[in-house]
Amino acid sequence: MIYKIISKAEFQRFVDALVRSxxxxxxxxxxxxxxxxxxxxxxxxxxxxxxxxxYTRTASSAKHFFxxxxxxxxQFQFHDGDWDQSVSYEANPVVVIGLRACDISALNIxxxxxxxxxxxxxxxxxxxxxxxxxxxxxxxxxxxxxxxxNHHTVPTGVNLFCSDIGDEYYLAINSSKAFNFLxxxxxxxxxxxxxxxxxxxxxxxxxxxxxxxxxxGLPAILDIEFDSPVWKKxxxxxxxxxxxxxxxxxxxxxxxxxxxEPDLQSSFRRKRLYSCNLVDFAAxxxxxxxxxxxxxxxxxxxxxxxxxxxxxxxxxxxxxCNRCGKAxxxxxxxxDVINDLRLEKDTCTTSVSSSPARS
Amino acid sequence: MxxxxxxIPRQELNREDFASSVPDFNRRSEVMNTDMGYKCxxxxxxxxxxxxxxxxxxxxxxxxxxxxxxxxxxxLMLELPGYGEVPISISSSSSNHEFLELCIRKxxxxxxxxxxxxxxxxxxxxxPFGSSFPMDEMAGHNxxxxxxxxxxxxxxxxxxxxxxxxxxxLDVSLLYGAKDPSQLLFTWQFNEWDMISHIGLHTIVEHGxxxxxxxxxxxxxxxxxxxIDPATTYAIVCGPPVMFKFVCGWLDRLGIPMNRxxxxxxxxxxxxxxxxxxxxxxxxxxxxxxxxFDYWSVMNLxxxx
Numbered sequence: 001m002i003y004k005i006i007s008k009a010e011f012q013r014f015v016d017a018l019v020r021s022x023x024x025x026x027x028x029x030x031x032x033x034x035x036x037x038x039x040x041x042x043x044x045x046x047x048x049x050x051x052x053x054x055y056t057r058t059a060s061s062a063k064h065f066f067x068x069x070x071x072x073x074x075q076f077q078f079h080d081g082d083w084d085q086s087v088s089y090e091a092n093p094v095v096v097i098g099l100r101a102c103d104i105s106a107l108n109i110x111x112x113x114x115x116x117x118x119x120x121x122x123x124x125x126x127x128x129x130x131x132x133x134x135x136x137x138x139x140x141x142x143x144x145x146x147x148x149x150n151h152h153t154v155p156t157g158v159n160l161f162c163s164d165i166g167d168e169y170y171l172a173i174n175s176s177k178a179f180n181f182l183x184x185x186x187x188x189x190x191x192x193x194x195x196x197x198x199x200x201x202x203x204x205x206x207x208x209x210x211x212x213x214x215x216x217g218l219p220a221i222l223d224i225e226f227d228s229p230v231w232k233k234x235x236x237x238x239x240x241x242x243x244x245x246x247x248x249x250x251x252x253x254x255x256x257x258x259x260x261e262p263d264l265q266s267s268f269r270r271k272r273l274y275s276c277n278l279v280d281f282a283a284x285x286x287x288x289x290x291x292x293x294x295x296x297x298x299x300x301x302x303x304x305x306x307x308x309x310x311x312x313x314x315x316x317x318x319x320x321c322n323r324c325g326k327a328x329x330x331x332x333x334x335x336d337v338i339n340d341l342r343l344e345k346d347t348c349t350t351s352v353s354s355s356p357a358r359s
Numbered sequence: 360m361x362x363x364x365x366x367i368p369r370q371e372l373n374r375e376d377f378a379s380s381v382p383d384f385n386r387r388s389e390v391m392n393t394d395m396g397y398k399c400x401x402x403x404x405x406x407x408x409x410x411x412x413x414x415x416x417x418x419x420x421x422x423x424x425x426x427x428x429x430x431x432x433x434x435l436m437l438e439l440p441g442y443g444e445v446p447i448s449i450s451s452s453s454s455n456h457e458f459l460e461l462c463i464r465k466x467x468x469x470x471x472x473x474x475x476x477x478x479x480x481x482x483x484x485x486x487p488f489g490s491s492f493p494m495d496e497m498a499g500h501n502x503x504x505x506x507x508x509x510x511x512x513x514x515x516x517x518x519x520x521x522x523x524x525x526x527x528x529l530d531v532s533l534l535y536g537a538k539d540p541s542q543l544l545f546t547w548q549f550n551e552w553d554m555i556s557h558i559g560l561h562t563i564v565e566h567g568x569x570x571x572x573x574x575x576x577x578x579x580x581x582x583x584x585x586x587i588d589p590a591t592t593y594a595i596v597c598g599p600p601v602m603f604k605f606v607c608g609w610l611d612r613l614g615i616p617m618n619r620x621x622x623x624x625x626x627x628x629x630x631x632x633x634x635x636x637x638x639x640x641x642x643x644x645x646x647x648x649x650x651x652f653d654y655w656s657v658m659n660l661x662x663x664x
Binding site: 286 | 395398470599625629636640641
């Protein structure tokens with residue numbers, strides 16, 4: 001990692017040059033919601049003026065550049081009772097600007113999931129390798145809890161990360177491509193003063209979190225509370241719409257489906273992002289459903305996010321962006337559910353003694 | 360490996376070189392393409408019951424056919440282009456390299472299309488996927504196989520194995536229960552194995568018919584018929600979800616160690632590669648960690664059975 005300082009004006013020139021000559025995406029104001037709050041999304045940008053650098057949070061996450069809602073896996077061309085199968089996963093180079101630390105952490109988690117193991121996904125790999133990611137730090141929103149998940153800073157998985165230190169950006173250059181692009185622009189090495197300002201900025205971000213979730217020992221608590229009434233309580237609210245998984249930066253579950261083209265001469269296999277809250281997620285042939293109730297499915301989502309992955313890859317899959325909490329029509333958010341689980345434990349009257357009595 | 364199965368994602372790939380938590384991320388310019396299936400022909404169809412048929416399929420390419428290997432208990436993804444893909448457990452002998460047998464129940468759109476297609480139809484398979492029964496570990500022990508309904512399909516491959524290597528095993532019994540006598544599959548074969556290889560066959564049906572002279576009742580009623588030495592017995596169980604609890608609970612009370620009890624779970628896999636999460640139980644993928652689990656792992660998983 002190489003560190004450089006760039007003035008904000010020069011940074012704007014750099015981004016503008018990048019955006020004008022590449023297919024680029026950045027946060028843009030797209031609407032105002034019913035509560036009067038701005039709605040941002042990652043959308044195509046062609047000049048720097050279109051990028052809302054001071055955006056709060058995009059409604060959808062950046063995962064859709066890597067995991068589109070619908071993605072063609074293979075194509076079958078029929079002829080004489082036989083067929084030819086073709087697979088293509090070409091990805092055009094794309095620049096994505098303005099990802100937050102949690103979004104980049106989410107990409108690192110997706111890397112772990114989709115590129116490790118015996119069957120790395122070529123579709124994801126092609127897109128991931130062809131995407132130039134510029135990260136930017138920000139002051140946490142009132143409902144951000146990425147610090148609790150330890151994702152408020154990110155060391156890897158990004159080409160260039162910018163920290164705001166007043167009139168300048170403190171750049172962490174993490175790839176030769178970014179370094180080469182920046183050669184054309186005026187940068188300088190950081191001095192003692194800038195290092196201090198970066199440390200201050202980090203401290204400010206770290207101390208600005210207003211939402212906290214205690215995730216210590218959560219995998220075990222989830223196991224112990226498997227039959228807790230908390231799941232029914234929240235499950236009764238849940239509409240099983242699957243919105244939380246759609247906006248989540250790390251939810252990657254999908255279904256595979258096939259269709260004929262209208263001319264019946266060819267067909268295709270396609271993957272579609274799915275949600276474990278949808279009713280048929282765990283249904284099998286013959287009609288048995290392993291998770292028939294809303295509460296079962298809601299619980300499963302929390303198990304996958306906070307327990308299952310912790311067991312497999314030693315990290316929780318949630319990055320703490322609270323997009324799901326914001327998007328949920330029933331007002332369910334991870335903070336309330338997890339606190340509810342812990343609260344239930346705290347109110348146990350049988351465990352009030354401070355320690356086992358001495359004999 | 361066949362050339363066609365390696366595809367380079369993009370000829371002039373823009374190589375990314377940022378540090379990543381994934382090992383050799385930067386050097387990975389090509390990965391194996393697991394979406395290409397082996398083309399097969401349906402060579403024979405045996406009608407077992409009105410809903411179930413035994414499909415014999417043969418990989419067309421001789422090289423692919425020679426290289427295709429599986430272990431008892433594994434499954435494959437059966438593809439009908441345009442209709443979809445379904446996970447099907449392999450019911451034939453793992454030493455048979457000529458063709459594969461799949462016992463399929465007509466349950467959804469893909470299997471219905473397959474039933475309509477008939478002999479000579481072309482299908483594709485991907486796989487084999489998943490874990491298998493530890494046949495080598497079981498050698499030298501008694502083996503108790505317990506199947507309910509269509510749960511016999513994944514148990515036919517280990518039964519073939521045992522029949523082919525009969526002298527490696529001590530007492531072998533098969534407890535097999537079904538709804539009614541017409542639903543008992545492969546009984547001609549099991550009877551033959553019972554007579555020739557001494558694989559003790561005990562069948563029971565829930566609702567008998569006029570011709571039925573055997574036992575009626577639940578599969579648990581068969582337990583009194585057999586003598587089990589828990590110290591030297593391995594158990595294999597497969598059936599509908601409700602069966603596992605009763606059968607495994609009984610085996611557990613009998614004293615068979617949990618790590619010697621194996622179950623084969625059913626889930627609807629969509630990818631077979633541990634990516635889509637459709638078959639996930641807790642933190643475990645049925646497609647790569649299963650479908651064969653030892654009972655301790657299943658006990659450890661919430662809502663597995």
